[in-house]
Amino acid sequence: MSAGAERTSQITMSTVLAGYGLTKKYGPTSALAGVDVEVAERQSLAIMGPSGSGKSTLLHTLAGIIRPDGGQVLLRGERIDVLGENRLSALRRKRFGFVFQFGQLLPELPAEENVALPLMLEGIPRRKAVARARRWFAPLGLAGLEQRRPGQLSGGQAQRVAIARALAVEPDVVFADEPTGALDQATGTEVIRLLTSVTREQGASLVMVTHDADVAAHCDRVLHVRDGRISSHSQYTVA
Ligand SMILES: Nc1ncnc2c1ncn2[C@@H]1O[C@H](COP(=O)(O)OP(=O)(O)OP(=O)(O)O)[C@@H](O)[C@H]1O
Ligand SMILES: [Mg+2]
16 A cells, blocks of 8 residues: 555544654664654554664654654654653553563562552552452453462463553553564464454554564554665555
């Protein structure tokens, strides 16, 4: 699909997150060389491309972790790239969820407290936060594992706990950078199936970096990045 067609198709859908004219340089390296991207409500977007092409830089820029040198990032029409660090980190905690390659769970806390942690950071009392956190365990196939510590979980279970933690705050957008990078094929497929379906059911959009075309195929759209630019774009029709 051409860039023109992409723009037309987006007009009828409400855009949750957008980046326009994004540039980012590290010394002589252009990690982002002018990227435009829009993510619609409940839509999942996969970002693919060779190592060093700028995928993580793009994801972190859209997520307000990296500030672009040029261009704009908008969340529901409001620029977030110009916010001060305190407001930006509060916005990241409330409106975004994150899943990384290695779940980055706190090893000393039971699974349910790992999921409850973002809620407690928002000021929700511990008991209430844990009660809300527990609701995510059954939909993610984790019932009965609430008290386990991360070291007592398989890689796939730990990633599903990380997904629960990302969704617990009921974010607008979930960001995932190589969420299946450390898992075998079958486990990875199950994790992606849950990540895409539960995120959609929850009403959030998903932006995911992956090297794996089978993983990307679970998303509504795939963006290919090369040398900091979008090299191609495809749209799937997901029922
Ligand atoms: N903090 C940094 N300092 C210097 N250069 C950086 C930094 N972060 C990224 N880069 C460079 O910017 C380019 C894009 O990096 P990025 O991490 O976005 O790539 P990627 O597509 O995510 O790669 P991979 O698939 O290996 O994770 C690379 O050339 C990288 O070396
Ligand atoms: Mg990367």
